[in-house]
Amino acid sequence: MLLDRTALLQLYLETKERVMQQKVRNILIDINGCLQGPTPVELHEALPELWRLIQLTNGGSFLIGACSGRELPYVRGVLHLLGSPNGWSIYESGLGIFHVQSETWIENLRITTEVRQVFQQELSARVKRILARYPGMVRPYKGNELHIALEMTTKATFSVEQFAERVQEELQDLLNQGLVVLHHSTDTVDLTTPGIDKGAGVLQVQDVTGIPKEETLGIGDTNGDIPMLSLVGFVGCPANSSASCKALVESKGGFVSQYSHAKGVVDCINHFLEAAT
Template sequence: MTVKMIAVDMDGTFLNSQQEYDREKFSQLYQRMKQQEVRFVIASGNQYYQLKSFFPEVEDELSFVAENGAYVISEGEELFTGEIDPELVHDVLTILAAFTEGHTILCGKNSAYVAENEPESFIEHGRKYYHRLKKVPNLFEVKEDTLFKFALSFPVEQVSEVLEQLHDTLGEKVIPISSGHGDVDLIIPGIHKAHGLMKLQEVWGIKNHEVAAFGDSGNDLEMLKHAGFSYAMSNGQPKVKAVAKEIILSNDENGVLTKIEELLGN
């Protein structure tokens, strides 16, 4: 069985706890991927502009399934952009206002947006994941963009309860998923990382059984179920380990690059 596409989540998977990775080792493996015509895809809940900053030398050669699949860019070209109906955005913001402990970033194609009355600590935290983050008087006023995701933050101990409440309140309008720590994303139904991978597979003629995927959180489940080769990090959530074919070394032990080296044939 040959792998023709390798898809990696970033936080908690490809990146270590310091938000870094072994750049020298990756560079060597990336050259081997190119020689073997294996596509390398970054599949993350984070913003495209943030994700590409990790790969300055080769960003224009790579493909990104950003924003949990809502924005797919391949070699600098836009392949897919999801959109949440503006009326629905308004309805969801109204519902979220009732969650007093939560904080919200509204994610769009051109930028992400945060209300200027949010705590500065939350805004600074947001900037790590959203390199384009605009402060606005309130999120209801954001109109001039294609909006495709809500990124929410709650105290970690509340996340499972909040996920249930959001499921009950929102129905199938947008789907709440855990993306690690206290973060919860609201995504367009059916638009997830696996959907983004399928868009790329169509372009490249790659079958599901030729895909290897790596993840650690709830937003990786569809992608891991979809891929012929699926790997959960040892630091991953239990439900992620349950669907993966194999559990590998943690994100702080170079788990992804070690496994990629194996897949490429030491």
């Protein structure tokens, strides 16, 4: 049954009111492109306010963690820079979760030896062919433990969307067989294992903390964050986010900041904390 505009507006308002009656108890923040901008300036300017918020978390009010496609050591370093918040963080797009204060990490149980072998063997030759086609324009990110990230350099003559389409053509048979998942951020095409994404990380954090995903605020900026944003109860994004990311946030009654990167992240957090008081 199709709803008219009045009914849709009423449904939106009721959903938004119900969500806002809940309390944010956990916050997950994407790092690259979201918290961190193209230069260190954006994060540096927002650090004092981020530190203030993280001190609130250490007082037990709520949890803050990261949600990143990068590897565990990278996420660990960023968390220390931010003041070692007390929440669990998702690393390598759901490969596992990490708690910086206790230096504890838990790998996703779906990552078996067989999964690793199939993923790495099937993709190794394909990725080499892709890199050979775009010398100097694309490079593999070296840090990830399992998942593959193909970064565009400043010499690239195409957009990340165009590059993602070309990678998809090369891997279409593997995609059809469900052996790999493709998504992209602002300058990187990511190849991940099926069933392992930031959404899977959200569920793992929920299991460990006991905090329902409906009481989690997710802040992201690109399509790679959509699995996380689709699951959590509260959503926000900075001004530099992709159109699809903004559309999802708006459809869930979330908050789109007028500020970019770290300043936008802080704005999102303060928006929801103030709404709850």
